[in-house]
Amino acid sequence: MVLESVSPYVWWGLGLYISVPVLFYVVVPFLFYGDRATKKRIIICVLGDIGHSPRMCYHAQSFSNLGWQVELCGYVSDEKAPADIESNPNITIHGLTNYKAPEGQSFVKTAIWKVAIQMVSIVKVLWRLRGSDYFLLQNPPSIPILPIASIYCVLCRCKLIIDWHNLGFSILQLKLGSFWNPLVLVSFLIEYAFSKFATYHLTVTNAMKTYLSETFGLPSGRIEVLYDRPAAQFRPLKGNRTEALQQDFIRQYVPADFDVKQSDRILVTSTSFTPDEDLGILIGALKIYENSHKKFDQALPRILCFITGKGPLKQQIVEQVKAEKWDRVHIEFLWLSSDDYPKLLQLCDFGVSLHTSSSGLDLPMKILDMFGSGLPVIAYNYPVLNELVQHNVNGLKFLDRRELHEALIFVTKDKHVSEVLKTGALTESRNRWQSSWEKSMEKLSLIRR
Numbered sequence: 001m002v003l004e005s006v007s008p009y010v011w012w013g014l015g016l017y018i019s020v021p022v023l024f025y026v027v028v029p030f031l032f033y034g035d036r037a038t039k040k041r042i043i044i045c046v047l048g049d050i051g052h053s054p055r056m057c058y059h060a061q062s063f064s065n066l067g068w069q070v071e072l073c074g075y076v077s078d079e080k081a082p083a084d085i086e087s088n089p090n091i092t093i094h095g096l097t098n099y100k101a102p103e104g105q106s107f108v109k110t111a112i113w114k115v116a117i118q119m120v121s122i123v124k125v126l127w128r129l130r131g132s133d134y135f136l137l138q139n140p141p142s143i144p145i146l147p148i149a150s151i152y153c154v155l156c157r158c159k160l161i162i163d164w165h166n167l168g169f170s171i172l173q174l175k176l177g178s179f180w181n182p183l184v185l186v187s188f189l190i191e192y193a194f195s196k197f198a199t200y201h202l203t204v205t206n207a208m209k210t211y212l213s214e215t216f217g218l219p220s221g222r223i224e225v226l227y228d229r230p231a232a233q234f235r236p237l238k239g240n241r242t243e244a245l246q247q248d249f250i251r252q253y254v255p256a257d258f259d260v261k262q263s264d265r266i267l268v269t270s271t272s273f274t275p276d277e278d279l280g281i282l283i284g285a286l287k288i289y290e291n292s293h294k295k296f297d298q299a300l301p302r303i304l305c306f307i308t309g310k311g312p313l314k315q316q317i318v319e320q321v322k323a324e325k326w327d328r329v330h331i332e333f334l335w336l337s338s339d340d341y342p343k344l345l346q347l348c349d350f351g352v353s354l355h356t357s358s359s360g361l362d363l364p365m366k367i368l369d370m371f372g373s374g375l376p377v378i379a380y381n382y383p384v385l386n387e388l389v390q391h392n393v394n395g396l397k398f399l400d401r402r403e404l405h406e407a408l409i410f411v412t413k414d415k416h417v418s419e420v421l422k423t424g425a426l427t428e429s430r431n432r433w434q435s436s437w438e439k440s441m442e443k444l445s446l447i448r449r
């Protein structure tokens with residue numbers, strides 16, 4: 001036979017000749033790129049409920065508008081993703097597995113289980129999504145997602161973008177008490193070390209940018225500040241306020257003789273009734289307002305104050321309010337659906353924020369929603385708040401109940417002040433996500449217009 005006389009080297013050569021293209025055109029692309037299309041593909045990942053991560057949803061929307069293939073990863077268990085994300089053909093949602101600890105399990109054991117289960121589920125999803133161009137990650141949480149994302153990006157030659165909402169270790173530090181707690185230290189080191197794998201960084205404040213470049217030593221040219229913006233449903237009221245106050249969800253809570261056409265004022269604050277928000281300041285200030293009315297100024301306008309939300313300290317605060325005698329001030333506790341809350345904000349005159357921050361580097365989302373609805377905000381002051389609330393322009397700031405009381409007197413008595421603040425808040429309400437997003441992304445050269 002002729003074939004038998006052919007030297008084995010020829011067979012080897014032939015085998016190699018056939019397998020090299022197979023290796024490089026089939027196996028390697030399969031391993032590194034999976035089923036990617038020709039479109040630009042970005043993974044957007046948050047270790048939290050997608051439905052509770054508005055900023056990540058905005059990112060997904062904005063990239064999808066440009067025709068990118070968006071892979072949105074997060075939990076879908078508790079709260080569904082917004083409808084416009086679910087129905088968007090350019091966005092695919094990948095649910096990650098969440099771990100629910102049994103009652104009474106220790107913090108450390110829960111943490112270990114949680115991290116292990118998250119790791120498996122993230123790696124599974126990333127295997128399907130290999131070959132993406134960009135990986136946009138919300139931080140915190142950073143464990144275990146940040147190290148995994150870094151390795152993925154090195155292997156797939158994908159560019160990592162970290163969106164810094166806060167510092168993971170500072171939140172843990174608040175929970176565990178000390179920076180020198182081993183868990184806090186590990187968390188700090190992970191954020192410190194793996195942040196260097198990212199090509200770009202986004203931050204929610206300028207103070208956070210400064211922190212990252214000074215403490216973490218990240219190059220400031222690659223860090224871009226992208227402020228949060230209010231969601232689309234938060235818009236100023238158009239139309240007749242007296243009529244709007246007659247809507248079913250709110251009518252029963254407005255006292256019959258309350259008159260917004262006169263100078264009566266409606267305040268609103270939303271809270272999760274946790275120890276880091278001292279509602280006592282607000283109740284105290286309203287109490288002083290009562291006294292001022294009784295002792296000095298019978299002409300002080302009436303105040304209706306809505307406190308929305310629920311949380312661990314709610315009962316205590318409700319009791320505290322009940323124990324006092326109120327005459328000029330009326331306080332209502334509400335728990336509203338996510339459809340009714342924006343409608344409530346539209347009806348109010350001023351928002352109050354008692355938020356404080358674990359790192360001192362982030363800004364409260366609820367102020368943005370108030371601005372979006374055109375409400376000036378009276379806010380508890382802390383250093384970075386300057387980046388959002390300008391005193392006497394779009395709001396007022398206070399540090400204790402006396403200052404808050406003074407602010408209340410200002411906005412109820414002084415027509416000029418309230419008009420200036422209203423104008424400032426309306427200007428703020430026109431400042432929306434898409435335009436600031438485009439600016440930041442252009443600066444990082446991710447998109448071109």
Ligand SMILES: *[C@@H]1O[C@H](CO)[C@@H](O)[C@H](O)[C@H]1NC(C)=O
Pocket residue numbers: 064065066067068088089090
């Ligand atoms: C999806 O991408 C296409 C381009 O591939 C774009 O024309 C379209 O507007 C995008 N759709 C949405 C809902 O963003």
Ligand SMILES: *[C@@H]1O[C@H](CO)[C@@H](O)[C@H](O)[C@H]1NC(C)=O
Pocket residue numbers: 240241242243
């Ligand atoms: C708003 O509606 C009320 C009652 O329907 C009416 O009395 C009032 O004049 C209206 N105000 C404006 C500014 O149209």
